[in-house]
């Protein structure tokens with residue numbers, strides 16, 4: 030198939046969609062995972078639910094769009110990515126289902142058993158995707174045992190290799206810190222202090238994992254090759270590190286928004302680091318480099334890519350605009366008066 | 375022996391039929407809620423505000439399951455139908471991606487704005503947000519049905535590089551089959567939402583609860599349902615002639631017509647006998663009616679199933695009965711909606727109507743599911759009509775994987791479905807909140 034500029038544009042968009050998805054839904058996952066550890070009573074729990082309230086659904090659409098974009102721009106990658114990772118992907122989907130209904134259903138009955146069930150769904154439904162997305166992406170970075178037809182040789186458990194697990198842990202930790210930071214913005218009093226503490230202490234583990242991950246990436250993958258070939262790309266891991274390092278500084282000064290934005294930058298750039306390292310591959314084959322799925326051998330036709338580029342360039346900025354507007358409209362803390370209303374989760 | 379194809383088909387059927395239990399109410403009730411809220415903004419009548427809140431609450435309970443079950447559908451093409459995805463992703467994938475970009479973002483973002491924005495937005499802006507949700511969900515229906523329409527009647531493509539590649543985008547987005555499906559599906563959804571509002575209102579009216587409130591809801595829904603129940607019969611008929619043109623095997627199965635006939639009659643009563651390739655019973659013929667309906671000419675030739683080898687025919691009985699029942703329900707809804715319309719100003723004086731209407735609520739759900747059976751089962755053995763067989767489309771995965779996930783789908787969906795309908799029942803019976811506890815949009819409150 031011939032090469033064209035649209036394949037590169039779509040590769041970048043592909044990376045951006047996933048990166049934005051992890052950055053946004055990441056804090057929802059973090060809040061969900063923190064629920065059992067940081068909430069002391071039902072009011073705390075409801076603050077956590079409502080901290081994600083107006084956002085989680087809109088955040089999740091970035092996943093649907095990332096999936097849809099993969100389908101539209103790189104159909105073969107879409108086909109292989111999701112059939113090779115059949116079981117983990119379905120686990121993620123079931124987890125997301127449980128998480129979504131937990132938000133909607135929990136406040137609809139008063140019984141503690143009822144609430145307990147949905148709390149459990151929220152926790153599992155946040156932890157599993159965080160872990161499995163990390164495992165999946167680390168395995169993409171490392172390469173999947175796919176043959177020339179894109180058929181996976183190796184079972185689901187083989188994904189739980191050391192580097193894959195490291196990726197999973199890293200994602201979990203990034204999202205926990207990200208969620209705790211969001212909670213410092215959204216809450217008050219004791220809950221806020223606990224959130225700050227959690228962010229500070231988990232940040233240490235996060236930082237450690239980041240360093241191990243960057244080093245391990247050198248051993249387990251060839252992602253770094255691109256960065257040494259095109260030195261300017263090093264700005265990406267540099268920004269990621271800058272984001273991570275800035276978090277405790279801002280926290281110490283009580284600049285909670287800035288701390289959260291640093292964490293957002295770090296997650297964005299960590300994803301971008303992996304994606305840039307893959308270029309021009311989408312899923313490398315660990316069996317034979319020639320069997321890797323690349324933007325050249327798995328893309329849609331130039332016409333489809335052109336149309337999709339037009340759609341994306343017009344509508345994605347509009348989406349970003351109105352989503353920013355909602356973040357601004359609902360930027361207030363979750364107040365006790367709000368929890369009294371019928372609408373509150 | 376259960377193979378991957380069968381298991382994947384079952385899983386897709388479970389996932390999509392279940393998803394479609396929630397979609398139509400979203401499509402219709404979003405607009406009705408928007409209408410109620412607009413009436414409130416225009417008239418200041420607080421009952422309409424309570425109506426927006428009451429129906430909106432039911433909308434949200436329903437919406438939650440619609441969203442989460444929709445995500446699995448988006449990914450099923452990759453997990454279970456990877457060969458299909460590779461073969462047609464160039465066209466089909468782009469329609470899905472456009473749906474997400476244009477519609478899902480708008481819908482999911484503004485439903486949250488509406489849900490959480492009662493005290494933060496002006497009444498007009500708040501009403502606008504539910505309109506955006508309504509528009510977005512209907513736009514999403516359009517794109518997904520254009521995608522399904524392409525599977526039913528592929529256009530604007532060529533076979534190149536071993537796959538279907540797009541050659542004419544305009545043809546794909548103006549595909550008459552897709553537009554037919556869109557009109558038919560959304561009006562079906564509006565009927566469903568209409569009877570939902572009518573049924574719940576009738577239940578309360580019969581018990582003399584909140585009579586003024588529910589009379590207002592009843593009246594709006596009565597007009598609404600009449601319009602779409604009548605339109606549905608009409609566009610369903612047009613849809614049928616589109617099927618006759620594009621998918622003659624499906625038409626033959628819908629009517630259980632085995633032999634090719636010139637001036638084909640329509641039998642009011644038919645019992646197909648698939649095994650012997652005939653009908654056990656054919657009674658009450660209307661001469662030339664099938665030809666007339668399908669081709670707008672009573673003398674036209676309609677092809678029978680025997681024109682095609684057995685392996686190219688869809689399952690006849692399932693397609694036939696689903697179609698018959700849907701059409702029967704369609705006429706029932708038209709008749710009921712006339713009765714409802716006639717009594718729209720004084721429903722409390724029609725005790726029988728009030729008694730019947732709550733029981734009608736499940737019927738449009740049934741009609742919608744049956745419609746999908748016709749459309750999807752009737753298209754078999756093709757996944758893309760005339761272009762790709764379903765058996766060639768599945769992923770190279772192990773049957774056990776699909777077997778386990780299928781069981782998981784059935785289990786999780788059954789439980790969640792039960793919870794969801796329980797909550798809908800609970801809040802529907804509870805009725806609207808009393809006037810004083812209401813938080814009105816900010817400027818009215820101030």
Ligand code: HEM
Nearest residue numbers: 555558562607610611613614701704738741742745746749
């Ligand atoms: C006299 C009444 C009706 C006629 C003549 C009719 C006709 C049709 C036809 C021909 C199809 C198959 C299209 C295909 O193969 O793609 C269909 C599908 C369908 N029908 Fe009906 N229908 C009627 C009433 C209804 C009603 C009342 C509902 C729901 C409330 C409904 C919901 C559906 C749905 C959801 C589909 C699948 C989507 C589609 O193909 O459009 N139909 N109908």
